[in-house]
Amino acid sequence: MKILLLGKTGQVGWELQRSLAPLGVVTALDRRGTDALCGDLLDPDGLAATVRKLQPQVIVNAAAYTAVDQAESEPEVAARANAEAPAALAREAAACGALLVHYSTDYVFDGSGSAPWREDDAPGPLNVYGRTKLAGEQAIAGSGCRHLMLRTGWVYAAHGHNFAKTMLRLARERERLTVVDDQWGAPVGAELLADVTAQLLPRVLADPGKAGTYHVAAAGETSWHAYAQHVVDFARQLPGAGDFRIREIVPIPSSDYPLPARRPHNSRLDTGKLRATFGLTLPPWQAGVQRMLTEIT
16 A cells, blocks of 8 residues: 655654554655655645645645744735645545545634534634644545545644643743633643554455544543643653652633633543544543653653
8 A cells, every 4th residue: 555644844744653554555745755756744745746746545744834823914825735735635635546644633613512523513713723623534435435534632742842741841840830710621642643543544445434534532631831830740750750840730711821822721532433433542631641641851
């Protein structure tokens, strides 16, 4: 099987290089691409030419424009990467019969209420990033290509930058931190996303009726404040963790930490469809976070 992977140096793409390798021959590209192949989401035509040249059986798009606040000031760039590029990939996937795997986000919802979002709930993005990701979803669904759309949120990994690493750094530098406590979701390890993808791919190829949109998240829920507290409390117990100056992590409302882009208060995702369709058990969010902390500390 020939697999085209985009976004190989991102948190999820890095893990996908490992998880997809046993399934076939993986051509992994980042934004720089190669002399002959384009991996840049800002060049949809180049991406289309790459698909036509490689003729893969599977296209895995792990690349995206994810600078949520910056997107508010450059919506055209975000739209090209998150909507126009996936649309081009979807057209080419439909033309060559490839399965397109695409990652989306809880930000397509408005974050209201407290119930976990289901795949068929009405979207209502609050910011440019969410709107462009929703436009990408709609383009893929409207293309007629076989697709596997995996929505997730609060992604972290040992590779790259993430919230947990930032909290560790600040906890060593400062005695007091403030973290919002009115946004709820579940931290999702890039390793978990990559492993779930590798589990789903052959099963969807064998049974196209299993294609479609699924929510992927670790089990349980937490706020950003509780997440930060867990990270610091666990890291302090690890051998060689070093000194922490932090004395208190203070919960604050989102209104006390204004940002250019509005964030959803409820980022909980219902994973029942994924678990029922594929018979998967998703681990508690704490297990993956602790594993990552053990690896990087």
